[in-house]
Amino acid sequence: MSAESLREKWDRFYSSSPSHELEPATVLAEYGHLLPNSGLALDLACGLGGNALFLARRGLRVTAWDISPVAIDRLEALAGRSALTIEADVRDVDLAPFPHEQFDVIVVSRFLIRSLAGAIVDSLKPGGLLFYQTFVREKLSPAGPSNPDYLLAENELLGLFGGLRVMVYREEGRIGDLSLGRRDEAYFVGQKR
Numbered sequence: 001m002s003a004e005s006l007r008e009k010w011d012r013f014y015s016s017s018p019s020h021e022l023e024p025a026t027v028l029a030e031y032g033h034l035l036p037n038s039g040l041a042l043d044l045a046c047g048l049g050g051n052a053l054f055l056a057r058r059g060l061r062v063t064a065w066d067i068s069p070v071a072i073d074r075l076e077a078l079a080g081r082s083a084l085t086i087e088a089d090v091r092d093v094d095l096a097p098f099p100h101e102q103f104d105v106i107v108v109s110r111f112l113i114r115s116l117a118g119a120i121v122d123s124l125k126p127g128g129l130l131f132y133q134t135f136v137r138e139k140l141s142p143a144g145p146s147n148p149d150y151l152l153a154e155n156e157l158l159g160l161f162g163g164l165r166v167m168v169y170r171e172e173g174r175i176g177d178l179s180l181g182r183r184d185e186a187y188f189v190g191q192k193r
């Protein structure tokens with residue numbers, strides 16, 4: 001899909017999505033105690049910025065990037081309503097270069113471009129944290145993409161971010177009582193050494 005069609009697709013999606021603030025990703029909400037008290041955070045492919053708003057409330061300076069101008073406008077409005085400052089920019093992260101060792105925290109939720117893994121790690125400061133959560137191929141519910149290119153294989157985040165010290169990894173597969181647990185996504189928190 002061209003960058004233009006991708007932007008149009010997500011603009012259409014965000015033009016009709018709810019106007020209330022979204023919850024942060026589970027990996028950020030559950031492991032928020034690992035966050036530093038200050039520093040610069042990036043919400044990558046932020047959408048309506050549930051993660052960005054959470055990070056700003058935690059006292060971090062926040063940059064948020066998304067390809068959709070509609071999402072970025074709406075995030076700016078949500079931040080303004082809560083008197084929070086977020087540097088929200090329209091950006092195709094597949095094309096624009098990442099700054100070197102800039103961020104203390106990077107959060108990626110429900111977004112996967114495998115070729116960006118190296119740039120994401122490079123963009124973390126030493127000691128910086130990556131919070132990553134997205135859908136797996138083994139997911140049970142229809143939530144998330146159906147194209148396997150956008151779904152994680154078994155333990156894939158561990159391979160993509162193998163250079164980081166792993167603080168959290170959760171991926172439950174299809175083992176045991178499938179009516180329990182979190183089966184659709186993998187959850188990762190790692191620290192750049």
Ligand SMILES: C[S@@+](CC[C@H](N)C(=O)[O-])C[C@H]1O[C@@H](n2cnc3c(N)ncnc32)[C@H](O)[C@@H]1O
Nearest residue numbers: 010045046047066067068091092093094109110
């Ligand atoms: C499933 S949404 C997830 C949004 C948000 N991270 C969340 O968890 O609610 C995927 C997001 O990726 C954005 N996106 C897709 N391709 C992108 C690209 N090349 N550059 C920047 N953002 C992109 C879309 O606009 C959309 O907001």
